[in-house]
Amino acid sequence: MAKINVTMTVNGEEVSGLAEPRTLLVHFIRETLNLTGTHIGCETSHCGACTIDLDGVSVKSCTRFAVQAEGAQIRTIEGMAEANGTLHQLQESFRQMHGLQCGYCTPGMILRAWRLLQENPHPSEDDIRQGIAGNLCRCTGYQNIVKAIQHAAATLNGETIAEAAQ
Amino acid sequence: MNDMTPTREAREARLEGMGCKRKRVEDVRFTQGRGTYVDDIKLPAMLYGDMVRSSYAHARIRKIDTSKAEKVPGVVAVITAETLKTVNLAWMPTLAGDVQMVLADGKVLFQNQEIAFVVATSLQAAADGVELVEADYEELPVIVDPFKAMAADAPVLREDLAGKTEGAHGKRDHHNHIFKWQVGDKSLTDEAFNRAEVKIDELLSYHRTHPSPLETCQCLASFDKIKGELTLWGTFQAPHVIRTVVSLISKLPEHKIHVIAPDVGGGFGNKVGAYAGYVCAVVASIVTGRPVKWVEDRMENLSTTSFARDYHMRTEIAATRDGKVTGLRVHILADHGAFDACADPSKWPAGFSNIITGSYDFPVAHLCVDGVYTNKAPGGVAYRCSFRVTEAAYAIERGMDILAQKLGMDPAELRLKNFIRREQFPYQSALGWEYDSGDYATALNKAMAAVDYAGLRAEQKTRREAFKRGETRSIMGIGVCFFTEIVGAGPSKNCDILGLAMFDSCEIRIHPTGSAIARVGTKSTGQGHETTWAQIIASEIGIAASDIMVEEGNTDTAPYGLGTYGSRSTPVAGAAIAMAARKIRAKAQMIAAWLLEVHEDDLTFDIDRFQVKGVPERFKTMTDIAWVAYHAPPPGMEPGLEAVSYYDPPNMTYPFGAYICVMDIDVDTGVAKTRRFYALDDCGTRINPMIIEGQVHGGLTEAFAISMGQEIRYDDMGNVMGASFMDFFLPTAVETPHWETGHTVTPSPHHPIGAKGVGESPNVGGVPAFSNAVNDAFSFLGSTHIQMPHDAWRLWKAAEKLGVTG
Structure with missing residues (x-):
């Protein structure tokens, strides 16, 4: 099948590559751009392991074609930490609050939480639970993920929060 | 200083x-x-493998035509059972002493069974190849219901076993029978039942489900022809065992096999076994001389690699009128699917299901398990539990609640009355285990105090009266579970896998x-x-x-x-x-x-x-x-x-816990809401309390899923229902209840640091706690037992049957 050149900005850098029209965006990101932090859990839009940020919204990259992302601004998990290695507060809070175990859902979960906090810097627990309902986790039971997002929100807002993970 | x-x-x-x-x-x-997960690894010249799968649950395969697929640009090879026969790998041994087809050899025995393996230069080309492999089927009658598997006129599923009246675990009574496993003293138990003042007898089914880790099963095989060495990256919970299995079945010397399990995205038992995809990737790498990666998709994962449960447990308890248990008699019909590929230690065809006497001092007990073949996927793995302990805990914990209901006793009081007492440890159970340590009454009393158990029962009484007066459409259930796990397999005297002692x-x-x-x-x-x-x-x-x-x-x-x-x-x-x-x-x-x-x-x-x-x-x-x-x-x-x-451990360890679930169910919609869930765990010495708590949260969430909706179902034709996340219930953050945790510490006396293990306890104890809460809610309406999973539809049906829907 003929391939098409696709160009997009990923984590602040313009990148391009060849993709068949049917190539999924997640495959393009993982196989062509070699950014393997974006994971595949179902390929049917249910699990959210492939969640990225695309033009200001959370997107499940298994349900977009690469060619649909022509010209898009994309952020993946590899673009969360600072260039000097300093973790983003969400990454730090997931670690502090034990918001991950096997780590497979984590990149998608963090990207989704990041967009959630962009839209709502002071989310309630219910806002968070509703906000991450498109991302499945099989290990944590979500309780410490919710705490991690609360912790990150509070820290980013300059508030202090008691240690949640016992 | x-x-x-x-x-x-x-x-x-x-x-x-x-x-x-x-x-x-x-x-x-x-x-x-x-x-670095398996799918993150890429090697130069790597090929991608993809499976062709059966549309039918039981069919003879007249012909497989791979010619069109082989012409697809990018397709390098198509492997079938005929290819595998040239290297004697069309069939492989299972961990349970059976054999299973790697690729369909003459017939298929479950839907989505592996038929051919297409190897191509890209994912997309492999998928194109899969589409063009043509199989010519002749449909055969299907067995889905395990209760029909041993009927005299039941179709023969395993023609390869024709004439074999002995299996790996003794005599086979029927062409679809795998084994009969018995433990305990039958005559003493029958005697106890003959004398019993009170008896219960209930069929408790634990439905088929699936571990479903977020990362599916996958591998990357790279055979170096010059060195004669195979490197196999894979999602393996037991990499050394995989190395030995690969050596035994491929005849490659074990020192020339390098097995590597990199980061693994959840296992829950799904990644213990050896699957057709692994064998095909290895053979494909040997045949093509290039690295070959195989990655299951979600539907393949849910429908083929290792289901869990599917135990149907007729549970009888004998007791005195004042609530002292005098005997336990259980018969289990175990549906193992098309091949017996359970991942249990070799000598335990029904796992450690003889932990079924639970936390109670039963003077006598008898357990009989019959394993049967059906047209379903093979597996029978321990989904976040020790081998078949989850099923056993469900039977005894539901059984105790049913007994309490019959006696008109509080279920917590019945448990306290029958617990193995602290001074009885080490305790010899009627079914052969030596429990190492425990302090059950302390744990249950602590849990009851934490939730104000007496207050909850008083509230329930008031609310039941209000329901009867028509003032509310909501019923309240309180689920109590006290489980004892048996983990840490295991001592070499009784535990091995393929002859390997489980050190x-x-x-x-x-x-x-x-x-x-x-x-x-x-x-x-x-x-x-x-x-x-x-x-x-x-x-x-x-x-x-x-x-x-x-x-x-x-x-x-x-x-x-x-x-x-x-x-x-x-x-x-x-x-x-x-x-x-x-x-x-x-x-x-x-x-x-x-x-x-x-x-x-x-x-x-x-x-x-x-x-x-x-x-x-x-x-x-x-x-x-x-x-x-x-x-x-x-x-x-x-x-x-x-x-x-x-x-080499001298004994197993026996973690335990007291769980209490409070639930409100709307009888007009069947929607159940978990108001409160308290989990007290005793896993002995605690290495990292943060991680323990995280494990408990995760295990409880899986228990919630299994008891309240998660199921791998089949229709009468053997079509697998619910093999995608559209239909297979994995709770999101919205449905998942809030978890409260507590603990006591009773160190294991034989373990160097006194630790017992915890990761699976919440799944073992959580399912009966949820199911007991549901059943407790309905009990005052005359219901004895409602089968899992307790999704809204089934609960509404239960309410309708009881005549209480609006």
């Missing part, structure tokens, strides 16, 4: 040893997407500058071993956990181990780690004595150093000692500071 001398507390804190809520070292890479192992090397590497025979799939194993070593030898690297999953470097499943890592490998560390400490003590010019017995170990008894300012730290071990060891002593330990 001066002000610059760190206090004992400071020295202890620096170690981050056992009991510390140490943050996980794994998280630094995982939060940045820098973990585990650890090698520790202390480096000259006082840091260390530890390699362990287990494999974390999210449990955080890199964090917790270092904590054990830190406490044992006084090197800070942050200075200890833990490595697992590389069979070339790790000592042989049996892997991670059945909550065996801490009971078995955790012990091996402590014992290896103690060997190092013993040598370090000799070096310290020589350096301090005292007798070894004059030294005492204090956190991170050996010091002269009574003279604490004379000491040598482990860092000092490590340098000397490599720089100038005592005369006559071997240089270096390292140790290996292989630990």
Whole structure:
């Protein structure tokens, strides 16, 4: 099948590559751009392991074609930490609050939480639970993920929060 | 001492040893997407494999035509059973003593069974190839219901077993029979039932479900023809066992097989077994001379690799009128699917289901299990539980509630009356286990106090009266569960896999500058071993956990181990780690004595150093000692500071817990809302309380899913229903209840650090707690037992049957 050149900005850098029209965006990101932090859990839009940020919204990259992302601004998990290695507060809070175990859902979960906090810097627990309902986790039971997002929100807002993970 | 001398507390804190809520070292890479999972590995010239699967559940295959697929641009090879026969791999042995087809050989026995393996230069080309492989089927009658499998006129599923009246576990009574397994004293038990004042008799079904880790099963095989060596990366919970299995079935010498399990995205039992995809990837790599990757998609995962449960348990309890249990009699019909591929220790065809007497002092018991073949996927793995313990715990915990209902007794009171008492440990159960330790009454009383159990029952009474008066449409259930697990398989006297004793192992090397590497025979799939194993070593030898690297999953470097499943890592490998560390400490003590010019017995170990008894300012730290071990060891002593330990556990460990669930159910919609869930766990010594709590949260969430909706269902034609996340219930953050946790600590008396294991307890105890809550809610309306899963539709149907819907 003929391939098409696709160009997009990923984590602040313009990148391009060849993709068949049917190539999924997640495959393009993982196989062509070699950014393997974006994971595949179902390929049917249910699990959210492939969640990225695309033009200001959370997107499940298994349900977009690469060619649909022509010209898009994309952020993946590899673009969360600072260039000097300093973790983003969400990454730090997931670690502090034990918001991950096997780590497979984590990149998608963090990207989704990041967009959630962009839209709502002071989310309630219910806002968070509703906000991450498109991302499945099989290990944590979500309780410490919710705490991690609360912790990150509070820290980013300059508030202090008691240690949640016992 | 001066002000610059760190206090004992400071020295202890620096170690981050056992009991510390140490943050996980794994998280630094995982939060940045820098973990390395199998699918993240790419090799030059790598090919992609994809499976062609059966549309039918039972059919003869007249012909497989691969010619069109082979012409697809990018397709390099199409492998069928005929290809595999040339290397004698069309069939493979299972862990349960059966054989199974790798690729369909003459017929298919379940929907989505593997028929052909297409290998291509891209994912897309492989998928195109799969579409063009044509199979010509002749449909055969299907058996889905295990209760019909042994009918006289039932179709023959396993023609390969024709004439074989003996299986791996004794006599087969029927062409679809796999085994009959019995334990306990039947005549004494029958006698107890003949004398019983009160009896219950209920069929308790534990439906078929699936572990469904977020990362599916996958592998990457790379065969080097020049060296004759195979490297196999895979999602393996037991990499060494995989290496031995690959060697046995491929005839490649074991030292030329390198098995590597990199980061694994959850296992829950799904990644213990050996699957057709692994064998096909290996053969394809040998045939093509190129690396071949195989990655299951979600539908393949849910419908083919290792289901769990599917146990149908007729449960009878005999008791006195005042509520003392006098006998337990259980018959289990076990649906194993098309091949017996259960991942149990060899001698245990029904796993440790004889833990079914639970936490109670049954004087006599008898258990009989019949395993049967059906047209469903093979598996029968321990989905976040020790082997079949979840099923057993469900039967006894539902059974006790049904008995309490019959007696008109409170279910918690019935349990307290029948518990094995603290002074009875070590306790010999009627079905053959020696329970190592426990303090059940303390745990249950603590849980009841935490939720104000008496207050909840009073509220329930009031609300039931209000319901009867028509003032509310909501019914309230209180589910009590007290489970005893049996984990840590296991002692070599009764546990093996393919003849391999179920020990585990650890090698520790202390480096000259006082840091260390530890390699362990287990494999974390999210449990955080890199964090917790270092904590054990830190406490044992006084090197800070942050200075200890833990490595697992590389069979070339790790000592042989049996892997991670059945909550065996801490009971078995955790012990091996402590014992290896103690060997190092013993040598370090000799070096310290020589350096301090005292007798070894004059030294005492204090956190991170050996010091002269009574003279604490004379000491040598482990860092000092490590340098000397490599720089100038005592005369006559071997240089270096390292140790290996292989630990054969003397007994299993028996974690336990008291769970209480409070639920409100709307009878007009069947919607159940968990108001409160309290889980008290006793896993013995606690290595990292933060990780324990996380494990409990996760296990409870899986228990919630299984009991309240998750199911792999089949229609009458054997079509698998619910094989995608559209239909298979995985709760989101919205449905998942809030979890409250508590603990007691009853250390295992035979484990070097007293730890028992915890990861699976919440799944074992959680399911009966939820189901008991649902059933308790309906009990006052005349209901005895409602089968799981308790989704809204089924609960509404139950309410309708009881005549209480609006």
